[in-house]
Amino acid sequence: MDAISFLAAPFVAGLVLAGILAYLGLHVVERGVIFVDLAMAQVAALGATVGILFGLDFHSPATYWWSLGFTLLAAFVVTGTRSKKSHIPQEAFIGIVYIVSAALAILIMSKAPQGSEHLKDMLVGNILTVDWPEVVKTGLLYAVIGLLHWVFRKKLMLISLNPEQAQAERLNLRLWDLFFYISFGFVVTSAVDIAGVFLVFSYLVIPSVCAMLFAEKTSSRLTLGWILGTLVSVVGVAMSYLIDLPTGASIVVTFGVCLLICVAIKRLFFAKD
Amino acid sequence: MKRLLLIVTAVLTASSFSYAKLKVVTTTQDLASIASLIGKDRIDLNYIAKGYQDPHFVDAKPSYLLKLRNADLLIAVGLELEVGWLPTLVKDCRNNKIVSGKGYLDASTGIDMIEKPTGQLTRAEGDVHPFGNPHYWLDPENGKAIVQNISNRLSQLDPANAEFYAKNLEEFNRQLENKLKTWQQLMEPHKNTKIITYHRTWGYFCNRFGLMVVDQIEPKPGIPPTPSHTLDVIQKIKELKIKVIIVEPFYDLKTPQSIAQKSGAKLLVLPTSVGGVPEATDYFQLFDYNLKMLLQNLQN
Numbered sequence: 091m092d093a094i095s096f097l098a099a100p101f102v103a104g105l106v107l108a109g110i111l112a113y114l115g116l117h118v119v120e121r122g123v124i125f126v127d128l129a130m131a132q133v134a135a136l137g138a139t140v141g142i143l144f145g146l147d148f149h150s151p152a153t154y155w156w157s158l159g160f161t162l163l164a165a166f167v168v169t170g171t172r173s174k175k176s177h178i179p180q181e182a183f184i185g186i187v188y189i190v191s192a193a194l195a196i197l198i199m200s201k202a203p204q205g206s207e208h209l210k211d212m213l214v215g216n217i218l219t220v221d222w223p224e225v226v227k228t229g230l231l232y233a234v235i236g237l238l239h240w241v242f243r244k245k246l247m248l249i250s251l252n253p254e255q256a257q258a259e260r261l262n263l264r265l266w267d268l269f270f271y272i273s274f275g276f277v278v279t280s281a282v283d284i285a286g287v288f289l290v291f292s293y294l295v296i297p298s299v300c301a302m303l304f305a306e307k308t309s310s311r312l313t314l315g316w317i318l319g320t321l322v323s324v325v326g327v328a329m330s331y332l333i334d335l336p337t338g339a340s341i342v343v344t345f346g347v348c349l350l351i352c353v354a355i356k357r358l359f360f361a362k363d
Numbered sequence: 364m365k366r367l368l369l370i371v372t373a374v375l376t377a378s379s380f381s382y383a384k385l386k387v388v389t390t391t392q393d394l395a396s397i398a399s400l401i402g403k404d405r406i407d408l409n410y411i412a413k414g415y416q417d418p419h420f421v422d423a424k425p426s427y428l429l430k431l432r433n434a435d436l437l438i439a440v441g442l443e444l445e446v447g448w449l450p451t452l453v454k455d456c457r458n459n460k461i462v463s464g465k466g467y468l469d470a471s472t473g474i475d476m477i478e479k480p481t482g483q484l485t486r487a488e489g490d491v492h493p494f495g496n497p498h499y500w501l502d503p504e505n506g507k508a509i510v511q512n513i514s515n516r517l518s519q520l521d522p523a524n525a526e527f528y529a530k531n532l533e534e535f536n537r538q539l540e541n542k543l544k545t546w547q548q549l550m551e552p553h554k555n556t557k558i559i560t561y562h563r564t565w566g567y568f569c570n571r572f573g574l575m576v577v578d579q580i581e582p583k584p585g586i587p588p589t590p591s592h593t594l595d596v597i598q599k600i601k602e603l604k605i606k607v608i609i610v611e612p613f614y615d616l617k618t619p620q621s622i623a624q625k626s627g628a629k630l631l632v633l634p635t636s637v638g639g640v641p642e643a644t645d646y647f648q649l650f651d652y653n654l655k656m657l658l659q660n661l662q663n
Contacts (some may be wrong), residue, residue, distance in 0.1 A: 093591075096594050200424070211615040216588075216617060216622075218588075219617050219620070219621035219622075220621075221621060331590045334592070337590055338588070
């Protein structure tokens with residue numbers, strides 16, 4: 091087995107993740123709920139630990155449904171905590187969801203036959219081990235979710251960018267929020283299973299932050315985010331192979347370097363004042 | 364009422380007498396299994412890490428402190444296996460008896476260690492053990508030294524039962540000697556079989572039974588393997604026609620599973636400790652189970 095065919099599946103998985111996450115990242119950054127993916131990933135992990143408690147294997151399909159079920163529950167919770175009247179920022183609730191589900195997972199793990207190793211694996215992940223059926227399955231799922239988001243793109247962008255106007259137009263904010271977070275939950279559950287929380291967070295937040303430095307319009311931000319996401323995947327995977335480093339961490343660091351370069355370019359060439 | 368009080372007092376006194384037994388706590392279930400075969404009903408035995416847990420990482424629970432606080436003797440694997448959690452527990456339980464001296468037994472005394480690192484140690488090597496590979500109990504020959512250490516210490520602390528312990532030691536050694544012969548005969552046809560393991564945990568086991576560990580899936584414990592290393596392992600498995608990959612029960616199976624799938628080797632989850640699987644009920648059963656599973660997969 092040569093290097094190219096071995097690295098092809100993880101590389102394509104990176105592209106699939108970049109495709110959906112760079113887009114969802116625009117919503118997440120605009121809404122100011124940066125850590126919602128961490129919270130949801132942690133809830134997904136909690137669901138998986140409950141599965142393990144019932145004797146299921148960590149990566150079995152049945153465990154996936156447990157994860158998904160818990161994540162959808164979290165979608166309801168996150169939707170319920172958005173309110174413009176409240177003085178409490180939504181991030182506070184998201185943080186609480188994260189911490190409590192992490193602690194619950196530790197409690198459950200202490201009773202399960204497999205220790206906390208799984209919780210660590212959930213964070214770090216190993217994108218190298220992804221196989222083609224998994225890539226195809228995830229790609230199809232994300233295509234369906236992407237299509238739904240494209241069909242309802244006006245409403246979805248409006249509730250993220252300008253909730254006041256959305257309400258003025260008599261959109262049901264709660265309902266569309268719920269739709270957003272449920273689809274987000276589907277994406278995060280399978281993305282974390284493939285790549286781990288660190289990598290998913292990078293794909294979600296860094297391309298959109300970079301794009302927001304340079305572009306105003308959603309469509310150009312999205313294009314730029316995709317270009318950067320793809321570029322970083324190529325460089326990250328190549329570096330990990332050439333310098334012989336763990337793949338997931340290489341991609342995350344490459345994303346960090348990418349952001350630094352973007353900030354430098356912005357300062358040097360686009361400084362307005 | 365008076366009569367009730369009398370009964371209660373009588374029961375309490377009686378139970379405190381029966382509690383004159385030596386209270387022994389071991390860090391792992393293996394050591395507990397060996398200690399129980401020597402002490403039997405004459406000692407009061409507890410252990411901390413369950414067989415299915417990674418003994419490198421144990422989250423402290425209040426019950427551990429209670430066990431340690433009342434202990435007369437603490438038996439540890441040593442060689443820094445428990446360095447991440449045991450020192451804190453021992454400090455927090457405020458029981459001076461088990462800190463050092465007679466109340467603390469490092470079961471590794473007198474055992475020849477393998478994989479002692481040479482030269483300067485750095486964190487870059489991942490989670491390494493400066494005193495050598497601490498998984499020595501997985502060589503049944505080392506079981507003899509462990510059981511000798513335990514039996515000596517029990518007799519020292521509880522001379523009244525010394526004869527009883529010595530008799531059980533003899534019985535243990537006799538049984539182990541017989542078992543060892545059977546095990547080695549079973550493995551004889553598979554001498555020099557090449558295998559892949561997840562970590563270096565299996566060094567002693569493989570040395571004893573003549574298995575050659577060609578490579579590890581995660582050579583630096585705790586650091587995810589790199590693409591070229593993973594690729595290298597897959598190629599080695601194919602070239603050398605390696606049949607099995609051995610993984611400890613507490614690791615995530617995703618990486619080894621993917622390597623097994625890509626290379627055609629069989630993934631075998633084997634317990635490293637008594638209690639790691641329900642079948643491994645004592646120190647002898649641990650090897651019975653592991654060798655049975657290995658043979659099934661090597662013969663195919």
